[in-house]
Amino acid sequence: MTQTTQAQLVVLGGGPGGYSAAFRAADLGLQVTLVERYERLGGVCLNVGCIPSKALLHIAGVVEENEHLAELGFAPQQPELAAVQRFRDQTVERMTTNLSALAKERGVTVIQATGVFEDSHQLRLSHANGTESLLRFEQLILAVGSRVVALPFLPKDERIWDSTDALKLSQIPKRLLVIGGGIIGLEMATVYRALGSAVTIVEAADQLIPAADSDLVRLYQRQNKDRFDIRLKTRLDSVSATEAALNVTLTDANDQSVSADFDAILVAVGRRPNGDLIQAEKAGLTVDDRGFVAVDEQLRTNVAHILAIGDLVGQPMLAHKASHQGHVAAEVAAGEPARFxxxxxxxxxxxxxxxxxxxxxEKEAKAQGLNVRTAAFPWSASGRALASGQGNGRTKLIYDADSDRLIGAGLVGAHAGELLGELTLALEFGASTEDLALTIHGHPTLHETVGLAAELAGGTITDLPNPLAKRHPATA
Incomplete structure (x- = not known):
């Protein structure tokens, strides 16, 4: 007879969204069971995604700094692969161990299994030892995430990787082809180039990172033109595997085809949600043909006691979005009036x-018909950027010309992501560019470029020629 257990709230999926939901719900007094397929909590992100990739990107950054040191007369060394793997694994181990401790401290029951719906109040769990059980619930938060998109015409070959394979660092190929010029493809290209691969990047669109503004991406591409062979508006037509190499045919926008040999291929053409893998129809859940589950602002699905978060509910597929949604879903499950x-x-x-x-x-704002203006401060005028050998960056503000309200921002440069905190907070508070310009930023810092870009917008800039300056007739 199949064993059945009962839970007040079940969270299916232990990634950043899932464990955040479970821990928040437990803090609100709910009895929580968290079901995760990996041996360790953290889902794809901590085990085979965000965290190991950032550990490797840290190593790539060290290599980048070493290259700069070489220009200054130092003799840097190439990192050893075994040491790189050890650092990656230690980083993941520390994060996942901390999560297990947090779950135990909160009294969250963790079950290692995969789950599918048996009905609207019951999951069928498949455990690692081959057994099955039933888990009944009063409420459920779905956090089952997404999986990589595969190209069905590719041959089965251990030299053809997805992002999980690439993170294993099983080998450093002499010639690596990256299919897809989005964030994942470029991050892995960065890692493998630093470790010694010659990397070719193929992107079907007319720019890398298609979601970002083209002026920022052009700056990135300009700085990497000698590091990567970048081929835009190009598609992969075929791959044939021989013992010596993977032979590919690439075709550009003019229908000109070329053949080339590579030692490995990384396929990074996107991810798709896992809504089609959970037998959602047995619970009466609506899942679209792409695998997404529709939710309202409270993250409730069409079945009121089932909520959904993260990659499963739409773009952007980002861990920090999932974490915040996890908090909201937990609060809703606890009866609080939360909304995302x-x-x-x-x-x-x-x-x-x-x-x-x-x-x-900028392109999204214009598509919405907003009266958009931008102000971009070049890092070539930033003392901190120049002193750090990072003078090729840019800080860009996007604002409404009628109200001066900030509606977006973009950056390219070292630690650009660290500068988004202030800008995202400014957006949430409805700040104007004047607010940013009047905020005193430390000097010399990179985040000072935010204030200087705002001064450029308002015509108070003194670190650059001021396009809004009034000139005395005698000096005009």
Missing amino acids: APLAIPSIAYTHPEVAWTGLT
């Missing part, structure tokens, strides 16, 4: 240099 209605969700490509944005991009 952010004005801005930051996005960051942890590349070299970083590309980051928050709020509306």
